[in-house]
């Protein structure tokens with residue numbers, strides 16, 4: 400696809416298929432704005448936009464989206480993990496800035512090697528830091544808000560830095576309104592040892608053993624009324640059901656995987672089959688772009 404001219408502030412702008420940025424490998428074209436600093440981010444936000452992280456919770460239409468899609472790159476995808484000498488103590492450190500575009504898995508591994516605890520419960524979540532903070536991603540072993548000191552939020556009206564106490568955060572929810580961009584964070588980490596952190600990570604890793612290793616946007620449905628969505632789909636006899644190149648994973652029925660050439664239309668058709676066969680209302684875990692089909 401053809402490149403669009405660079406923006407006024409030097410942000411790279413290119414029309415691209417979004418499939419390359421989602422863990423499902425599905426998604427049509429959009430104008431992608433690569434924002435490397437605050438000026439570029441502010442310019443990208445001057446027209447209707449969406450902010451894309453690791454694309455690990457998204458099913459994007461085959462037609463793409465009409466809005467600008469912002470990706471955080473350059474300094475907004477870099478990390479300074481040095482302890483701030485003024486805020487750190489013998490037990491706890493506060494880091495420098497970690498960009499919203501930093502991949503979470505690599506960060507979690509680095510913290511483990513440095514013997515720094517608080518985020519190991521998020522091991523295996525294929526998000527970027529900004530997306531993971533926005534959702535307060537986590538597992539039963541821990542979540543993003545366990546390790547945050549300051550969150551920088553950019554809106555078209557400006558930039559503010561807040562502490563987690565100032566947000567109404569909770570289970571898989573940061574309280575940050577949609578469209579407000581988590582541009583950077585400072586982490587609050589407890590000093591531990593690489594071995595102790597590794598042991599906790601292993602427990603969280605172990606819980607993922609049954610999950611498929613193929614391209615997927617994670618769990619398809621929330622557990623309705625506390626009942627396992629995967630169990631309901633399995634009991635409906637749907638494991639391994641395939642439409643086009645989208646398939647209900649044989650390993651875990653609440654995961655739809657892309658066998659190679661799946662389209663968003665294939666995935667939606669499969670979701671419809673699940674809803675019809677399970678027969679009780681089920682709420683999607685993924686986000687759809689656009690929200691209305």
Ligand SMILES: Cc1cc2nc3c(=O)[nH]c(=O)nc-3n(C[C@H](O)[C@H](O)[C@H](O)COP(=O)(O)OP(=O)(O)OC[C@H]3O[C@@H](n4cnc5c(N)ncnc54)[C@H](O)[C@@H]3O)c2cc1C
Nearest residue numbers: 452453454455456526527529530531533536537581616617
């Ligand atoms: C294999 C697999 C396993 C998973 N396991 C878990 C798990 O154990 N626990 C869990 O909680 N989730 C899990 N997920 C889901 C997913 O990783 C999380 O929801 C994650 O928070 C999505 O982050 P992302 O950066 O990929 O965001 P995206 O999918 O790119 O976007 C999701 C939403 O976040 C917004 N967003 C992205 N970046 C920013 C930003 N910088 N500022 C503000 N908003 C932003 C987007 O606009 C969008 O609304 C899993 C997914 C997969 C594929």
